[in-house]
Amino acid sequence: MDWEWLRDFGKGMIKPLLALAVVIMAMVLSYLQKLGLEGEMIYAIFRSFLQLSIIGFVLQFIFNQHTSIWIIVAYFFMVSVAGYTAGQRAKHVPRGKYVAGASILTGTAVTMALLVVLNVFPFTPRYIIPVAGMMIGNAMTVTGVTMKRLRDDIKIQINLVETALALGATPRQATMQQVKRSLVIALSPVLDNAKTVGLISLPGAMTGLIMGGASPLEAIQLQIIVMNMLIGATTVSSIMSTYLSWPSFFTKAYQLQPKVFVAE
Structure with a gap:
């Protein structure tokens, strides 16, 4: 050996x-x-x-190795850890770890599949695992913030939500403003980072390539791809987390679950 x-x-x-x-x-x-x-x-x-x-x-x-099975194993391991971590942030959301894991899996898998189909990245461990790690890490942060913020906003404005429900609104309609606010707050750092990338700091992928000997022009090409995929993956994951988490806030009779909003 x-x-x-x-x-x-x-x-x-x-x-x-x-x-x-x-x-x-x-x-x-x-x-x-x-x-x-x-x-x-x-x-x-x-x-x-x-x-x-x-x-x-x-x-x-x-x-x-010369098999793709290790890509899948590594990917699901990272998603599992990320789902657990995001669920810990939103610990008062029922089944938060599973919701976070499913949301992160959906957002990153859809984004990665699109990039592979478009031949942006080859389906090899050297490309897929680092790229998936970046997407999963960002999706983890955004998903955790979205779920926590959604639950907290509904609790703060519980009277408004209950009034809307009493007037005949569906749970989704009654919490639409809280959903939008949680998504905007969670996604804002990702969008702000995209707006200022290269002006305030050089991102990790770009810095690594430059320090590894690649030209700055080659480095920015990869970094543009990274920023695009992060916006796509985090957006899908955060929206998915609201669709999966908000039903657990309500009973079958369209009433708020008291136990979800009592604990601190």
């Missing part, structure tokens, strides 16, 4: 270890300011090092 890549990995870790100097600086500042974050910083750095090292070896294994 060729272990040359493992030796290269060990040599490549010298610079990341040297970069710990800036973390030590942050810890010293935390200590001097009596913030008490030193332990959390150590834990965060150790965890990130461990997680990234593991995923690096896993990706190295997957990239060396």
Whole structure:
């Protein structure tokens, strides 16, 4: 077995270890300011090092395989973790983890399928897994915010919603304004990022390509694709989450579920 890549990995870790100097600086500042974050910083750095090292070896294994099954396995694993995390953010939404997982799966799968069909990306692990990771991460954040905001807005305006229901509105009609508001708030950061990309900071994909030796023109081509796919995936996922979550806010008699809006 060729272990040359493992030796290269060990040599490549010298610079990341040297970069710990800036973390030590942050810890010293935390200590001097009596913030008490030193332990959390150590834990965060150790965890990130461990997680990234593991995923690096896993990706190295997957990239060396000649089957698409590992793409699907990695994709569903990322969706599962993202659904759980987004569900934790919206913990008062009934079956929030399943709603988030289904929404993220739908939004990212539809977007990825469209990109593959249009031959924007080849269906290979080296392309699909990193691209899917970016989409799933953003969809996770947006979906969690959408679900939490929708539930909180309905709770704040519960009298208006109940009045609309009493006047004969359907649950969807009674909560239309809350749905729109939650979607706008959740999607605004993604859209703002697209508006200012390249002006305030260089995004990760573009920066990685430039540091890897690609020309800036090649880098911006990929970054434009990334921004487009993020807007598509997050929009589909967030809208899907409202359709899947709001029915659980109501009874079969079109009344609000008290238990959903009592807990804090």
